[in-house]
Every structure is written in C-alpha cells, then in structure tokens.
Amino acid sequence: MSGRDDGRSRARRNALLRILLWPKRRRLAAATALALVENLCGLVSPLLIAAAIDRGVPSASDGRWMPLLGFTSAALAAGLTTATVKYCFLRYSGSIAQDLLFELRHRAFAHVMGQPLAFHESYPSGRVVARLSSDVESVEEMLEMGLDGLFSALFSMVGILTVMLWLDQPMAAVVVALFVPLYALTRWFRHRSRQAYRRTRTAVEGVVQHTVEAYNGIRAVQAFRREETNAQRLREIDTSYAAARADAGRVSAAFSGGVKLIGNLSLVGLLTLGVYRIDQGRLELGTLTAFLLYVHRLYDPIDELASFANAFSAASAGLEKIGALFVRHPTVAEPENPVALPPAGGGRAGTGAVRFEGVHFRYGEQSRPVLSGVDLTLEPGRTVALVGTTGAGKSTIAKLLARLYDPTTGRVTLDGVELRDLSDAELHSSVSMITQESFLFSGSVAQNIALGRPDASRAEIRSAAEAVGADGFISALPDGYDTDVHKRGTGLSAGQRQLIAMARVMLTSPRVVILDEATSSMDTPSERAVHEALTRVLAGRTAVIIAHRLSTVAIADRVLVIEDGAVVEDGPPEELREAGGRFADMHQGWLAATSA
Template structure:
C-alpha cells in the first residue's frame, strides 16, 4: 500500500473513493453484534409502522365519529391512539438501549484492534506519522465511524420505511392529492444533489484540520519544558492559533453548507404543504366527496411527516460523509504493513550465548540514500563492544538493526549464527535489554516502572535491580519509596534519576545482550561512578554494546568500533586505537584537551 507524503493525510483523493472505498470493510467490526443490530432494526420497523397509524386514526375520528356524535367510538379511537404511543415509547427505549450497548461494544472492538495494530507497526510508521494525528484517528475518527454504524444505519432504515409507508398510504387514501404533494420532490432532489460534492470536500477537510490541531497540541505539550526554557510561548501560540484558525474555517465551511440545507428543505416542505391545502380545498369546494376534512387533515400530517425523514436523511448523509472520510483514515493505518514482522516458521530461541555478527550490512531509511555501508563487526559471547563516532555516523542505527526495529537493506545480522530475521521478534527482544539516551518513564510508581522489564518480578527482585545500579539510594529518600508516583514521562524525577530507573528496568530483565545507547550522558559524575561500579558486575558474562560520548566510559571495552559516515573506519582496543592515530585519537584528544566541542564531536 502506498501513501502520499510523510503524514499519511492526503487531501486530494477522488470523492468517489472517499465515499465508498472502505465502507464495506466495516462489517468485520459489526459482524459479532449482527444479532443485536437485527433486533434493533426489527424494533425500528415496529416503531415506524405504529407511527404511521396516527393520522389514519385522526381521519377516522374527524370523518366518522365526531360528525355522528359517536362518543364511544371516539373514546375507542383515543384509547387505541394512546396505547400506540405508549408502545412506541417502550419500543424506542428498548431500541435506543440496544443500540447504545452495541455501539459501545463496537467502539471498544475498533479501538482495541487499532491499538493492537499500532503496537505491531515498526518505527518507520512512527517516523512518518505524528503522534497527534495517530490520536485523532484513534479517537475522533473511530467515534465518527461508531456514530455512523449505530445511528446512521438505524435512522436510515427508519427514514426510508417512513417515506415508503407515507407514500403508500397517501396513494391509497387519495392518489390525486398524493401526486400533487409529490410535485416538490424534483426540487428536493436537485437541492440535495447540488450540495452533495461540496459537503464531501468540506468534511474531508475538517478531518484533516482536526488532526493538525491534535498534532500541534501533542507536540507543544510534550515539549513544554523546551518551550518555556527558550521563551517560545508566543511563537507557539501563533503557530497554534494559525492551525486552530484553519480548523475553524474548515468547520465553518462544512457547517455553512449543513445549515443551508435545512432552510431549503423547510421552504420546499412549506411549498408542498401549501400546495396540498390549496388543491384539497379547491377539490372540496367543487364538491369532491373523496376529499373530506379528515382526509385533508391526515394528508397535511403525512406531508409534514414526509419532510421529517427527508431532513433526517440529510443528517444521515452528513454522517455517511464523515464516516466515509474517517473510514479511509482509519483503514489507512490498519492497512499499513509492519516493516518488521516474523517470517513463516520463525524460530524461538530458548537460550542465547550472545555471539553477534554484522555481515556486509547496508541500510537505508529512504530508498537510494544509505546510512550504513557494508558494515562488518563481531561481538563474542560476554564481550563489551563500544561504538564511537561523530553525530550522525550511524551508531544508533546499528543498535536499531540489532534490536530489529528495522530490517537491513542488504547483508545480515546474526545472533549465535542465526539470521535475526529468522528469529521470532518476541524471542529476540526477550534476550535483550536496552537503555537509551532519551529515557522514557511511564506514568505510575517507581516499582511499576522498574517491573516493566519483567512483569512477574517480585518486589525484592525489583529492589535488588535498583540496588545494583545505585538507584536505591535516591528511591529511599522519596516520600513513598518505591510506591512514589513519578508523573507523566517521569516529570517528578531528575534526568539522572530517570536514567537510573531505566538501568534497573533493563537489568531486571536479565538480558543476554545489553545495549547502552549514550545511557550515562545525562548523569552527574557521582551517579556515573555508581553506574560504572554496577556495570562492572552487570556486564560480566553478557554481550554488551555501548555507545558513549564520554570516551572515558569505554576504555575497558574489549573492542571499539569507530564509525564515520556509516562505515567502520577503525577497530581495536582503547590503547590500540590511540597508538594507531586517526579519528579515534582525534576525538579523544579533543574531549580531554578542554575543547568545548569535544563532547559533541565524540557523539
């Protein structure tokens, strides 16, 4: 499947595709609850049929019982009318309850399906799709689909039955009067058709604009520390106001067309009513016995009711437009194939020795723009491998390939001699622990965040992992210890404290392969000393990959690979590389010569 542009939001699709392309696919969500929907439809049929009886009872009362002063007959008519209205009320309550329950179940099913799919998608999807746009599809677009399924379909059935029933009754009662009342139908159809395409465009634009607003909000809120640190509040406010204004304008365009439709239908309905009154009154003045006061009154009720479902059908049409656009946007995400997935027959590794090999690995994020070129490296079981190089050299990309966040373009990554593409992804990552520079801490307690590395770990195991990395010292000073709430993204913790929790989380999983991607870059010297002492014990017996901009932290690595421009340019121990000269020695000397650019150059 192909998408246009990095955000997956394409505003220039054909209107025909927008309306109908994905609508039929909604049946997979509706099918489990088809029985409830059928029951609700049966109730709607009963409600509609009973609702059409009222004017006929009124006609009978006016033409038969009142002129004849038959009060018993009139009382019977009134009793039947009241019983019908009471039955309609009970049936409508039952239908509304069933549809509300069914709608919530379908909503739950759709959101769960999309969330599960989002968990399976690779990082290439998230590289191209803003979080706010994803949230928009997961919330407002699915809400629109649910409203279409639970409200639009049922109301469509009710309105169509009402129209057909009204037309049938009118033709049976007096076909001449009925044909006169239908004179306005061509004008009504022309009105609906003329607004149809403009409303489709308008609702498609509304969906894109609200996604822009969500994306802007998500980015601004997530980056609030940076916004305030650089006093960018006014700039961000201007950007949001511009995005919000575009959303306002798109909604006003849609609502203007929507608002225009109802007065036009009202005017057409008034013309129909006036025509019936004029023609019916004229025929009565001519002595036409087929048109009585009761008949004319019933016709006026039916004509009025005839335009009720027409107005509601316009609402349903709006739901269909919004639902069709939302279906397109939701299924675009659901149709996105994960760039990394298990091959048929993928194996499960019960045990891993920890031998890692990169063989002639080339990788490109974008076609024909490689970021790694023919990379070869090896880590024997229990070795510590360091990756060093300038910013953008490809170090983190190597780690991403090892974790199989992406698949290599050519070549192979092997673990214990097995191509990782032949290993089940869950099995592969079960044997890995990773700590990134940009540590992510979840809302919840410290205990819950550390246990994320091993969900069945006991409290004592969690505390032991924290002690091993030196986190227990600051945790014990927290108000509630391990039960302290850390806030969203760990907002109540310092950067260094978040890093220590990430270390404890990774180590609790007891991985055979440990990955540290500039994991000590955000801790102070004292904390780094604690971590270094813990790492001496923790790295022992594990294959480890370390990316560090502080070259002092990798002096004891078994082997250092120097990466530059996506290529391995040097290999050796710390002492060997200093003796060789070249890029590593340059980076080392810059970092320890007091040059302020040293740290940056070593990243």
C-alpha cells in the same frame, strides 16, 4: 483532491466500515427489527385518528360511543408501544455504537503502536493524535444520532409513502413530485459537505499537530521566547479551521432550509388539493387529516436524515483520515512462522552471539547509504563499544540489532537465528535498549520497572532494583515503589531515571543489551553510580555501547571505530590506543577535554 485520490479515500473508508460492522451484523439486524416495529406502530396512529374522525365521531353523534372509544384506545396503545420499543431501540443501538467506537479507537491505537520506528519518524505525532481524538469524535457524533436517525427516518419515509399511496394516489403524487427537487438538493449537499468536512478534518489536524509539537517542545519554546510566535501561528491555523467549519455550516444550513421549504410547499399543495377533493366529494376529512399528519411525520425524518447526512459527512472525512493510518504497511513485519531461539541453558552462558552478515542499509530509497557491507561477529557475554563521528552509522547498527529497522540487504542474527524470523515477543525479551534519556511513563516506580514484565511480583521488582543499586533512593521516595513519577519522570534526576531503566533490563534478563550513551547527560557522581550499575547489568550478557565518553569506553572489552558506514578499526581498547590510529586520536581528545 483528484478523482483517483477521492476514490481511494472512499475505498479506505468503506473497507474500515466493513471491518467494524461485519462482526456486529446480527446485533445490527436486531436493532433494525426494533426500528421496524417502532415505525410500524407509528404508522398506525394517523390511520386510527382518521378512522375516529370519519367513523367514530359520526357514531358518537348518534349515541354510539364504542367505535370512538375503540379507535382512541387503539391509538393510545399504539403510542405506548411506539414509546416502549423506541426506548429499547435506543438502549440497544447505543450499546452497539459504543462498542464500535471502542473497537475503532483501540484498533487504530494498536495499529499505530505496532508500526516500526520509520513510521513514527515520518508521521508527526500531532497527526496521530488528531486521528485518535478529533476524527474518532466525529464518528462518535454520527453514531450518537445515526442509528436512531437513520433507521427511523428510512423506515418512516418508506412506510409513510406506502400508506399515502394506499389512501389516495392523487394526493400522494403531490408528495412524490416534490421528491425530485429534494433528490437534487441531497446530491448537491453530499458533494459540497464531503468537500467541506475534508477541509475541516485537515484544518483541525493542523491545530492539534501544532499544539502537540509546541507542548512537547515547551522548553525550547520558552528558552527562545517563542510563545507569541507560536500563538500567532496557532491563530493562523485556527483561522483556516474556523473558515472550513463556517463553510460546512453554510452548506448544512442551506440543505436544512431547503428541506423545510420543500416540506412547507408540500403542506400547502396538499391542503389546497385536499380541500378541492373534499368539495368534489372524492375525499373524506379524516383522510385529509391523516395525510397532513403523515406529511408532518414525513419531513421530520427527512430533517433527521439531513442532520444524519451532515454528521455522516464529518464522520466520513474522519474515517478516511483514520483509514489512511491502516494503509501503511509495516517495514518491520512479524514473521508468519516464527523461529524460536535455542535454549539459553547454564544461566544463559554462551547465549547472545550476534552476527552482521554483509549488511547494507539506507533510511529511504532516495537517501544515501548509511551502512556499506558491514560484517561483524559479537561474542557472547562481551561488551563492545561503538565510537566514531556523528553520522558514521553507530546508532544505525544499534537500531538494526534492536530490529527497529531491517537491513536493506544482508542479515543480522542472534544465536544463529535471523532477527526477521523471531517473533516480536521473543525479540523484545532477548534484546533490550537503554537510550540517553530513558522514558518514564506516568505511574508508579514499580510499574515503570515492570514495563517489560507486567506480571512481575513486587519481590522480583525490588530484587531488580537492588541489583542495580536503585533500591536506596526508591525506598526514600514519599511512597517508595508506589510513588508516581509523573510525566517523563520529571521528579527524578537523570541518574535515577537511568537506574530505573537498568532495573527494567535486570528484570527482563535479556541476552543482548544496547546502550545509546546512557551517561552522556549526567554529572560525575550520577555517572559513577550508573557505571557501577552497568557492571551488574552487563555481567554475562552481550552488550553494545554507543560511546562518546572515555569513561564509557573504559568498561568495554572491544572497540569498533565506525566511519562512513564501515568498521575501520576493531580491537581491545588498549591495543587500539597503542596502534596510533583513529581511536588513539579520539582517546587523546577525550583526555584533553577531561583535563581542561
């Protein structure tokens, strides 16, 4: 990673941390205060032990036990207070950590869900899953140990060094001198661990992405006997992940071992110097004991800091990856000052007028134009079929009308209001799309019908299903409307899934309905049932149908023949058949295919 990219990654990480931590600054300050009290109580114990040795024991030898009992009682009280405050700190800091994780996970998920279709088509789903799972888990591991380890370690180190300098400066100088190699070791560790954990996060992203793609495409994998090939590919990716993890482990082990070595050298140096100073009469035995206890306590927090630094390196790499999600700006942004659609009135009569005005579109700056100067007026309450060869621009027109994309130039309006000026909520309630394979989520049939209106009553849900003729098969399911459809609705036929999708549309009652060849994968009986439902759903609504079948075109009032991103024929289907143009040729082809 270049220096510029490294700086950008750190900036994204720091910006995300500020967003997460700033609202919780008061709670973090309270946790910091608890950690400070805990460490102050912990600092008192060695001093009380030193006083007990140097003053209490000699007094007890003379028959005066009260000083020794006083020092030991105070040490016991300090220990109990430390334990109590630590318990309160862990409970409180733990709740802060869980709140941070909750907000991070939901911020990232909500941001991804709010991205336009262009984002999801260019950003692999496996990578998103890795961001929301393994990268968030790395942050969770840091937070589980971080607040306690970080606050306690920092306060312990500062407090212990301060007390050491107060007790005996020559002895404290030995400890401070050994901080020079410790600082150099820490700098080396930060640099190497950051590199190692970046490789780890990238490698685990590859594992998750390959797993998700293989699982989503399991039918193709099994149909083409790709099981072993996919397994071999996973082994190759996982080998890179294992190597990256091993490298991170070696760096962490070297740092922890180096800290232990420096700590042991400190003990040897202090013990040697302490014995010499006691022999010279410049130091008391209790003070040496206190120093040895403090050094032991000093390197415990340093070891905790080592563990925290290791976890922070992993979490930092994860936060950089998560932060990259937030860098992408939406290509379809919600307006700052939304404009409301004119009231429907009269049962929505006269609503649903759509206009394409000089619309040009391309999917990327370097890609070829898909639409070139499209001008269209779709009358309210009429059904329009879009026909043409693959890649002609039919689906693009539908996506622009649903505002999955915005035109490169030109504009699309609904009832006189440009789609860019509509709030997401009003747009989604006014324009509904039914695709070739209507996606059903795990959950009940009723929940899937109410997808666009979660607040709908059971009576409204049932009424929508009855309107499209779906009530019969739904009522026959094991639990009726409460039947779990499972993943993608695999327990239902294609026709049944489409009827549920149409019940969704009936429930939301949009002004415009877009159908992306909703019957292309059905048998004849299912197609007939869906077409009957369509006549009810489309009644009184503007409808745009991407058609590849003669039966679908037959229900249209108007046909648009799209070729190379432009409308080349436009009119009622009967007129276009008689005109002998491109649509007439398509019609003859359909007739030949159905009669064969």
